[in-house]
Amino acid sequence: MTDMSDxxxxxxxxxxxxxxxxxxTFVAAAADVDAPLAQARALFPRGAVDLAMAFHRRADRALALALSETDLATMxxxxxxxxxxxxxxxxxxxxKEAVRRGATLFALPIHAADGAKLMWETADVIWTALGDSSDDLNWYTKRATLAGVYSATVxxxxxxxxxxxxxxWAxxxxxxxDVMKIEEIKAKVRNSAMLKPFATGFERFAASVRAPRAKGQDDLPGRWTPPT
Structure with a gap:
């Protein structure tokens, strides 16, 4: 975020x-920082919705920084x-009240997809900080599961x-x-002579699913690279 956005x-x-x-809130904030509404909408095109998303993402960035400075190896x-x-x-x-108001906003059907996206992003920040190296279906299931845990906890x-x-915290x-029990069940299925063939088939499928690229494709049509 820019200084003005902050x-x-x-x-x-x-x-x-x-x-x-x-x-x-959007109009009042623009008045407080003495910014024309046109400039404010250039920063936050959808107004208060984009403001709420910026609030969530700023905390995610702070979380990533804090986790990078934490010794997790001892845990x-x-x-x-x-x-x-x-x-x-x-x-x-x-x-806390801003979080509460955000939960209310993103519970609305029109903004539910934005709310789900933010939960996913937070889960991704956490998994990335924990050193997750999965690049198959597990990349998706880990984030989906943690997003569910995080949203319920919120x-x-x-x-x-x-x-x-x-x-x-309890x-x-x-x-x-509960999530760890699911992992225990998966391990038992893999070790079961009767169920192992089914588990093996699913694991082949899971291995064929790839995590998204960290960077965008650089071979798309219409791409232009400025001369050096």
Whole structure:
């Protein structure tokens, strides 16, 4: 984000608890930073929706930075995942009402796809920070599963009144435990003489699915490279 975008978002956060991620918030934020609405819409074409998405993504960037500075090697795998999700929520603990308003916004059918995309992006940030090297179907299933765990934990966290959100962390631990049970079942299927042929067939299919490229294709028609 540019400095202007950050300033605009910071201004908007002062109004979100009262007006939500709405046009009223968008207009008020533009006035606060003394920016013409045309300039504000150049930064956030869809107005408050893009502002809400920028708020989420700014926290994701902060999470990626924090995880890069954390020694995760001393933690067990499930502890790493729990730590990452907990850290992500702690980064926005001071803006809990903005998160609540965002959850309301992205629950609307017209914005549900945007909300799902943001959950996926957060899961991807976490898996990338944890060193995930999968490049087949597992790349997708890992992110889809974690996105589900994260979104459920966010909703629980929003209603949690326990001291230090201890109830949320217990809820998170249970959700991660459920995911680990699924992995245990998959391992049992692979080791079962009766079910192994089915598992082998599925694993062949999974291996044929590839994760998206980290960078865009450079062989698309119409591409132009400036001379050096």
């Amino acid at each position: 300033a605009f978002l910071d201004a908007a956060l002062q109004h979100v608890p009262f007006d939500g991620w709405s046009e009223a 067990r795998f499930r502890e790493r995942v729990a730590h990452a999700v907990k850290l992500r929520l702690e980064l926005v603990a001071g803006e 909703l629980y966290w929003l209603g949690d009144q326990s001291e230090g959100h201890i109830a949320t 809820f998170l631990d249970r959700r991660i435990g």
